[in-house]
Every structure is written in C-alpha cells, then in structure tokens.
Amino acid sequence: MLATAPPAIDIRDLRVDYGNFIAVDDLSLTVPKGEVFGLVGPNGAGKTSTFRVITTLMQPTYGEVILDGVDVLEDLESARRIIGYMPDLAPVPSDLKVWEFLEFHADAYGLGSRSQRKERVAECLEAVNLTPQRNNWCKALSRGQTQRVVLAKTLLHRPRVLVLDEPASGLDPLARRDLRNVLRAIAKEGATIFVSSHILSELSEMCTSLCVMNRGKLLASGTVEEVRQQLGNNERGVTIALLRGHEIALDWLGRHEFVHDLRLDGERVSFGFKGTDETQADLIEGLIAAGVRLRSFEERRSSFEDILVGVAESNRLS
Template sequence: MMEGEVTARPTAIEIRDLRVDYGDFVAVDDVSLKVPAGEVFGLVGPNGAGKTSTFRVLATLMEPTYGEVFLDGVDILEDREQARRIVGYMPDLAPVPTDLKVWEFLDFHAAAYGIGRRKARRERVAECLEEVRMSDQRNAWCHKLSRGQTQRVVLAKTLLHRPRVMILDEPASGLDPLARRDLRTALRNLAKTGATVFVSSHILSELAEMCTSLCVMNRGKLLAAGTAEEVRRLLGNAGRKVTLHFVSRVEHAMAWMEGKPGIGAMEREGERVTVDLEGDDFLQSELMAGLVNEGFRMLSFEERRSSFEEILVEVAESNRK
C-alpha cells in the first residue's frame, strides 16, 4: 500500500513521493502518505526501515533526494522557518545538558521558542512538566535523571511551544510500563486538542495500543497504512489457526473436516482440535455453520491470527532474503 489516507479530516501531514538516498543506499523509497489532523499516527518498522530518515526530513533537519512534504499546508522545503514553528521534534535518546536543573533546561528552550516573559515561561514549564508527570523533579539535575525520566523531560521540552504537529522518534524507549501508560494518555490528550502526533517505534503492539492509526515501513517502502486491525489484515499471514473444543465425537468431526476447502493440518489434544485454515472470514463461518448443521456439539470455536510481533518479525526477516 503506497499511500495511506485515514479519514476525510483536514490533512496535517502530507508526504508526496519522498525519497532519501545516502550515496547508493536508498533509505526512503518513494513514500506517499497523508495523516489527518488530530491523529496519533504510528510509524513502525525494523531497524533500517527508513523511519528516522523520514522523521528527520519532516523535522526539517535534512533535505530529501526528492519529494514534497507539507505540514498543516506549509511546504517545509520552501518555508522552513514557518514549518519549524508548527513542528515539535523529539529524537530517539535526545541528550540533555549535565549542568542544568530540569526547570532551567526547559526555561532555556521556552525562551528560545519565544515565550518571552519570565512568568509566562514559568507557567508553561510547569504545565509541560505536569503533562509528563515530572513536576516533582523540576529541581533535579538533568544528569541525575534516569533514562525514562530524561525521555519525559525531552517530551516536555517538545511540548513547550504547543506544536500543531509532533514528530516523536521512539519516545517510549526506556520507559517503564507505568510511564508508557502516562505517555499514551498524554499523546491522546494532545490529539484531542487538534494536534497531530506522528510517533515511531519498532514495537508494533506498543503502537497499536497508543495510536489511532499506523503504517509499516520496510527497506524504505511503505507497506501498509490504516487502523491496527487493517494493518494486521494487510500484512498478516492469510492462514489462521482455529481451535475447536468439542463435547464428544471428536474423531467423527475430524473425519468430516478432512478434505474440506481450506482445511490444512489438524492436531488433537483431548477434546480440542486445532486446525490450520487457509481462507477468509466467510470460509471460517462456513466451517462453523457446517459443523453445527452436522450435529457436532462444541463448547468453543476460537481463532488465532498472527500477533503484531509475529507480523513485524516476518517483515524484518524479509530483509535477509
């Protein structure tokens, strides 16, 4: 899927035919994508997929080989300064100074963003620290923060100028489960204000929980975009496993299923039979209906599809082929 367009809402991020080359190496290969305003939109892919190169272009930190990028309608290649007022960028493992306290670090950036009056800066710093649950660390020295705390402080810095588009590269890196939950809440609250959050991770299940929509990249190409379930359907193996828990007559049920369309290997464990099924939802419903019509009694009929981790492993392993 070379282009993703999630909803009919106004477009906050539009990428057209983006390509990034490093010498003979193609990092981003003709990617086109539209992200509506108010989305928490995820970008997932294995290492080397092109995520960071894409984000660096969006953040106006590098020029693409060719292509066009618009943030809130602003052409970032034609008007970088205006684009930088719109965007907030958080790189993976961003450094913080060792000789400043947390509030001093944020106050410095607030001044750089043009929040001129000292009282206004102090209030905005306090708001951003509260947003990332770091108010109790405002007087801590930056060099004494844990990795997860550092990530949260850098996120607070990214929020200072109220960007309409946020580009977050692996923001959950180093966060514990509680902090990741707080991050999800903070990003969703930002989206409710109309801001657009474009966030990357190599953990697909993490993005599936965090984002309203997402896309998958590999080898510089955009493979799929949409909701988490749409991406699962587009990239997951067409095959699925169904486990049937019978009340009785297990052997007869297995004999009846054998040779039916889409039925693959069957494995029995007690009263349960796991079946490899090649087909769509209609074929699965036909199997269920057929068993019931034949009088086979079942306690359950459960489907197992590829997990997000399995999908990403399959995508990553294609790099080796």
C-alpha cells in the same frame, strides 16, 4: 460547500538517496489531524530518513512534505513553528534542574514574558505528569522521567505536529504505559503525533493507525487490522473443544479449503486457518449444522511482532 481541512501530514513521492543507496523509495503517505500514527519497520526501512526530512533536518532527493498546509521544503521557518521533534535518546544537561531546562528552551522559543514562560513550563510539566519533579536535578531523573522531560520541552511552543523517534526506547513497562497515556492525552487536545518504535506491541496499543515500511517502501497503512489484511497475514491458530462429534468435525474440517495442520488432542481439535472473519463464521455455522457440539472456540492471530519478523526475514531471503 465547505473546504476540506488539509491533513496534518501529507508526504508525496518522497525519495532519499545516499549515493547509490535508496533509503526512502517514492513514499506517499497521508496522516489526518488528531491521529497518533505509528511508523513501523526493521532496521534500514527508511524510518529515520523520513523523519529527518519531515523535521527539516535534511533535503530529500525529490518529493514533497506538507505539514498542516505548509510546504516543509519551501517554507522552513513556518514548518519549524508547526513541528515538535523528539529524537531518540535526546540528551538533557546534568547541571540544570528540570524547571531550569524547560525555562531555557521556553526563552529560546521566545514564549512571551517571563511570567508567561513560567506558566507554559508549568502546563507542560503537568501534561507529562512531572510537576512533583520540577525542582529535581536532570541528572537525578530516571530514564522514563528524562524522556518525559524531553517531551515536555517538545510541547512548549504548542506544535501542531509532533514527530517522536523511538520515544519508548529503553523504558520499562510502567514508564512505557505512562508515556502512552501522555501521548493519547496530547492527541485529544488536537495535536497529531507521528511516532516510530521497534516495540510493536506498544505501537499497536498506542496508535490510532500506523504504517509499515521496508527497504524504503511503504508496505501497508491503516488501522492495525487493515495493516494485517494488507500484508496478507490472515493466518490464525484455532482450537475448539467438543462435547461430541469429534469424528464428524475431523472429517468436515479436513475438507475445508482454509483449514490446515489439523490435530486431535483429547476433546480438543486444533488447526491453522487462513480465511477471513466471514469464512470463519461460516466454518462455525457449518460445524454446528453438521452435528458437532462445540463447547469453546479459541483463536490466536499473528502478533504484530510476528508480522514484522516476517518482513525482516524476507530481507534476508531476497
């Protein structure tokens, strides 16, 4: 029987206290290898404290963090060889060229001979699409280019786990798209990426799976749709356009247990719907069977921004 490979990230009962304040409250989370995994949550959710423990920058109150089979709290040096950490707004020196900045860090990592270091710098510049800028001064780079230079530095020692804290912060849409494509390519090469962001639409497009934290606790984890289900947010707005059977549709929908806020506007009927995909399919079949002639059916689900706004608003009310 073949042994099961360990997950890339295995967090068990993690607790971080600052005096009487609980920043991370018994967090348990598993991230398989090769994932681009997002960490979402409002300010004060515990994201940064979680990242600081994972990257060996602080000791937790208690708990365990295992990276690719290595216990972070018991074997710091081995863990640090596995990790690539990119903090939010990481600085770069203004008086170095891009290749000088990267070669300095390649030397600090002890990446072989000078020719081997040059080769690795070239590979990382290519990975983040910055080869044409290798001779540019760091101070002349745009915000998006600076972020990619820092990412190239993070990749130099071939980390198996990348921890990226708000990597898209302050980037314009084009730069965010470029960063998203780079991260996807890195994950395809076998690295696991753990990324936090307040730009929720970016995370939902970028990540293969994600989790939501609030007040130090894990609220949901899985794919975007699984997270939506776990947070109980099946609410969607539905608009149907009818050729005939408007009165039948209004009467039938008005008696449906998952339909609310029913409105008629010309040939279009709009309503809120709280059921599952199966019950929505049953609704469509029921309308047709009742004699309603449908021309179109449109739905709008709660966006990820809507979900997090709801989480943040629950903080204010409690």
